[in-house]
Amino acid sequence: MSFRLRAAGVFALLIGFFLMGIALLAAMAALDWVLAAHREDGQGSAYKGAFMVMTVLAAAGILRGMYAFLRAGRLGTPDGVAVTQQDEPELWAEVRAVADGLGERPPQELYLTFDVNASVAEQSRLLGLLPGRRRLTVGVPLLVGLDRAELRSVLAHEFGHYTNGDTRLGAAALRGRAAMVHTVRIFSRDLVWFDRVVGAIYLGYARMYLRRSFALSREQELAADRVAAGLAGGAATAAALRAVPVLDAAHTYYLETYATMGAPLRALPPAGELYGGFRRMAAARPGERLAALAEGRRPKPPHTYDTHPPVAERLARLEALPAPDAAPATAEPGPAAVLLRDPERVLAALEPPVPADVPRLSWDDLVLARAAHDAEDFSRPLRRAVARMRRTGPDAELPGLEEVLDAFDEGLLWAGISDRMPRPESAARLAGPSARNYLRPAVFDALAGMVQLRLLAAGQAVPHIAWAGTPGIGLPGAWEKGLDAALDAATSDTPDTKPLRALLAEPAPAPASA
Incomplete structure (x- = not known):
């Protein structure tokens, strides 16, 4: 109940963003009407005109912030490739198995990217009151570096956001964050004192909203972890949580050391190898040798505006969960990469366009x-x-x-x-x-x-x-x-x-x- 109340509180703050804007617009309109009705001559008339110009500028900033919220909301196209059930039947079968295990609708779209991440999104309507089209995005490095049980826990975690209704309200929350930041930036660029006063009001409100919304995001991640543990098992979920930072460090090392090796020469590896080399590096560095790439990275200290709790906290919460009533759904043994028909083809398809004059060297x-x-x-x-x-x-x-x-x-x-x-x-x-x-x-x-x-x-x-x-x-x-x-x-x-x-x-x- 506390979680739902907090979600409702964040949603109320989002509505308050509009109500505050409407109230400020109404107050400025009333003030301008009073000033316009009061006749003054000379210097007083000049001051009155300048003040009315300031209120118009402030009103324009408020309206632009509201418009920034209203125009957002469509699912953007991920920086990846869409794969159909005909393209990757084994991967789609795993996705459907997780959806069926949680009693959820499978996504209509599945995208593969080169990020060390997985995410879900939903094109909900009426600010999340009505469900909509769903999308799942999976990073190929996860398929390269995780086993099938760990991947199942990652997918179950993402579907947990569907189960908990995060994606339906999440779109509105993200739009609210973007709109408030956009509005604060508008007023921070203005030098007129009245606009700065209005900007300070929005800044204080935005900070309160962001603190609440990011705290809610962290709770949503913990709730999704519980869903993943219930379906895939606590051991697989904990193993995935430990493995993802290692893969992230390996991914960063690969991009800095191998993929961009030819940057000073304005040259690239062979076609298909810009990202395909990551598989070679991961295969050559099993276990502890791959984990060694993450040893020098200091964990980022917790911050009020973090969207995810620290991994240590998530692992501790998983260990504290009671034993499940039923055995978790076991996945087939082996690496998750076997779910891809042709990993090299997928990694080649993920490469960005390359100008014709850029040499490709072995x-x-x-x-x-x-x-x-x-x-x-x-x-x-x-x-x-x-x-x-x-x-x-x-x-x-x-x-x-x-x-x-x-x-x-x-x-x-x-x-x-x-x-x-x-x-x-x-x-x-x-x-x-x-x-x-x-x-x-x-x-x-x-x-x-x-x-x-x-x-x-x-x-x-x-x-x-x-x-x-x-x-x-x-x-x-x-x-x-x-x-x-x-x-x-x-x-x-x-x-x-x-x-x-x-x-x-x-x-x-x-x-x-x-």
Whole structure:
């Protein structure tokens, strides 16, 4: 009953948004009528006209906020692909099984996305009083990373929002949030004091509404968890709650490390691999290795405007639930990805449109091209510093590796070159050993970049896509063993380039195998 009363309270606040706007409009209209009826001359007439202009501006802001609410409400098109029962019969069968288990209508639409999320929506009518068309959205990463029991609990959780009536009132609540934020933003842009007063009224009301509506959203999530546990079992529901943050971290890592590897080059992986590579990475990092990607992420502290409770709280609530009267509906064992007929085709279909002039490189070529790009970036500051010492003119050609080593042998590294290396203002006054220790890592990386460029140009480096690790390049065995020591010697307080020159003089060795 408390939950229903809170929902009714949020709905009442939503109605109050309109009533407050109507009351303010009526008050301003009455005030303008009184002012218009009262005759004044000179300066008083000018003040009256200015005030009436301010009320008109405020009224326009209120009406725009109301219109923002009324024009919203249609189900937008998700950033994904719609799949019919003919496209994915096994997935649709699982969706219908969950709907039947909860006595709910199945959705009319099913969309697949590349998000680590699942959601439901309903095109309700009369502010949720009448049901409408339903839609279910499922992220393919969930199908890749969950087993069938965990996926069933996720689907049951989403259908719990249907069971509890969340989707019917949720659309109106979301529209209310958007309308109130829109209205507050309108008044925050105005500099007229009267509009700021009206804006402050709306800001206070919006804060009260948002606190109540987000608190209700958190309760709805806990209620949907109870529905999921009742159908799919508490163990499967808890396992899914633990698995989703891990998948979310893996998804973020994949996008930052693999999918966007070619961003500085304006290049992309092969068609179908932009998102398809996620399956390869997830398969190469089972269990704890995949979970390790989430270890460095600090959980977000709870906030008043969170839509979901913390995972720890949700797990504690699940553990506190009484034992069910009946055994949960068990799902078939195995990964949830088997519910997709052709996961690679689906992941390829999810890719955004790509301009025709964007090159698509194989993963190996992409690793090599990115390694060359990064090595060039690392080496450029050192090469420019050497060029400034040895040459004049802005168009001077940057020196090669041997010329840089010659400058080191001449004792110029810490007697001129380092002074021309870029450094932040906070380190501009460093001198002597402090300056050398500060700049040494940058010089080390620059010299390593020049070596990598040499080996890449000679075909002596091989790509390591390393789905289970970090993508990079493999160097010849002698270089792998001796490079760090040679670079340390070349960048010491008394630079010694002999070890590095010895490596350069060796016959071209075979690169390390991929």
